[in-house]
Amino acid sequence: MTRPASDMFTTQAMQYIPRLRRYARALTGDASAADDLVQDALERALVKRDLWREGSDLRAWLFTVMHNVFVNQVRSAAATRTVPLEVSAADLPQPQAGDRLEIRDLDVALQALPEEQRAVLLLVGLEQMSYDEAARVLDVPIGTVMSRLSRGRERLRRLLQGLPDSNAPLKVVK
Amino acid sequence: MSETPVTESELQAYVDGCLPAVRRADVENHLARHQDDARRIDAYRRHAAALRTVFDPLLAEAVPPRLHPGRRGAALQWRRHAAVAALILLSGIAGWQLHAHVAAERVQTLYLARVAAVAHAVYSPEVRHPVEVGADQEAHLVRWLSKRLGASLKIPHLAGSGYSLVGGRLLPGERGPAAQFMYQDIKGQRLTLYVRAGSDVHAQTAFRFARENGVSVFYWLDGRLGYALSGETGREELLRVADAVYRQLNP
Numbered sequence: 001m002t003r004p005a006s007d008m009f010t011t012q013a014m015q016y017i018p019r020l021r022r023y024a025r026a027l028t029g030d031a032s033a034a035d036d037l038v039q040d041a042l043e044r045a046l047v048k049r050d051l052w053r054e055g056s057d058l059r060a061w062l063f064t065v066m067h068n069v070f071v072n073q074v075r076s077a078a079a080t081r082t083v084p085l086e087v088s089a090a091d092l093p094q095p096q097a098g099d100r101l102e103i104r105d106l107d108v109a110l111q112a113l114p115e116e117q118r119a120v121l122l123l124v125g126l127e128q129m130s131y132d133e134a135a136r137v138l139d140v141p142i143g144t145v146m147s148r149l150s151r152g153r154e155r156l157r158r159l160l161q162g163l164p165d166s167n168a169p170l171k172v173v174k
Numbered sequence: 175m176s177e178t179p180v181t182e183s184e185l186q187a188y189v190d191g192c193l194p195a196v197r198r199a200d201v202e203n204h205l206a207r208h209q210d211d212a213r214r215i216d217a218y219r220r221h222a223a224a225l226r227t228v229f230d231p232l233l234a235e236a237v238p239p240r241l242h243p244g245r246r247g248a249a250l251q252w253r254r255h256a257a258v259a260a261l262i263l264l265s266g267i268a269g270w271q272l273h274a275h276v277a278a279e280r281v282q283t284l285y286l287a288r289v290a291a292v293a294h295a296v297y298s299p300e301v302r303h304p305v306e307v308g309a310d311q312e313a314h315l316v317r318w319l320s321k322r323l324g325a326s327l328k329i330p331h332l333a334g335s336g337y338s339l340v341g342g343r344l345l346p347g348e349r350g351p352a353a354q355f356m357y358q359d360i361k362g363q364r365l366t367l368y369v370r371a372g373s374d375v376h377a378q379t380a381f382r383f384a385r386e387n388g389v390s391v392f393y394w395l396d397g398r399l400g401y402a403l404s405g406e407t408g409r410e411e412l413l414r415v416a417d418a419v420y421r422q423l424n425p
């Protein structure tokens with residue numbers, strides 16, 4: 001079986017697939033949905049490959065493409081089915097003794113975050129992007145990244161520790 | 175010199191290890207004096223570490239073949255066919271539910287099961303020409319089909335499970351040539367093992383089970399090859415043989 005000749009774009013793109021999969025898995029909470037998302041994103045990236053400037057950061061570009069695909073999917077899914085808007089700590093499994101994190105808990109709690117907070121939390125926490133890179137991938141101002149990050153982290157903490165979800169805005173430390 | 179107040183953004187940057195060095199002492203002083211913030215920041219750090227513990231193993235996983243951009247032409251085209259095929263065949267196989275995310279891999283392997291079940295239904299009742307090449311020419315059979323599939327095939331021997339080789343034939347598969355090996359037991363009950371090549375990279379799946387018009391199928395991917403064992407037997411009996419097949423192919 002002969003494989004199509006690889007060019008620079010595909011060769012470089014391939015090295016980021018494991019990272020795209022990791023992010024997509026955490027973002028969607030489902031292994032096959034994650035690979036669907038990565039596949040859709042790669043197909044889109046290949047179609048739009050001319051928009052990538054050689055020498056620029058391919059990782060950030062691929063994450064941007066995947067983020068846009070994800071947002072479109074979330075939007076069209078929201079149009080066809082109802083999703084719970086709020087998940088409280090009561091919907092989650094009880095935290096383990098000694099605050100030991102269970103994988104399932106973390107997964108469930110992540111999925112309970114609003115999608116835009118989850119994305120920031122994962123780009124920064126998992127993909128280790130700088131705030132600036134995350135802002136460019138998500139196409140929002142850096143201040144938005146910071147507020148989503150701090151809200152997302154606090155909400156995740158409350159969910160995992162079984163604390164009541166505070167609707168009050170975070171106390172700003174000044 | 176008085177301290178500059180610490181902001182929430184700086185606390186987040188402290189969690190992420192990207193706080194400018196000049197602010198580190200101020201932030202740590204702040205945390206020493208504000209227990210609530212200290213507990214909160216400590217939890218954020220633990221959760222960030224837990225995220226990586228949970229999801230980092232994905233980085234070491236083999237990338238599924240369908241995500242290889244080098245195969246995009248085939249993959250794109252395949253995916254369109256698969257989407258159509260999925261709608262048609264999912265209704266035919268009991269136990270499968272069409273949900274929002276029918277993974278293409280699932281569809282591809284399901285297609286393998288479907289094709290194998292049909293091939294079983296077509297050839298296993300055949301009295302005069304069940305196979306193209308008989309078991310008496312086993313060495314030729316394996317050479318011929320290996321050459322056509324572009325993979326080194328092995329023919330499992332299932333005497334231990336009560337089945338002897340009848341022979342094999344070449345079949346058209348969804349991606350090119352496929353092979354079918356036929357076995358029968360002392361009562362004339364037949365099983366067929368369908369093999370197709372097709373993945374550029376190694377894939378490994380567990381046994382999956384499907385039932386199609388009275389034909390039971392266990393199917394799995396192993397390396398570049400996809401296998402499906404079909405028979406009009408019960409699930410337990412078939413699983414027993416599938417297990418023997420798998421063990422012989424992976425000694």
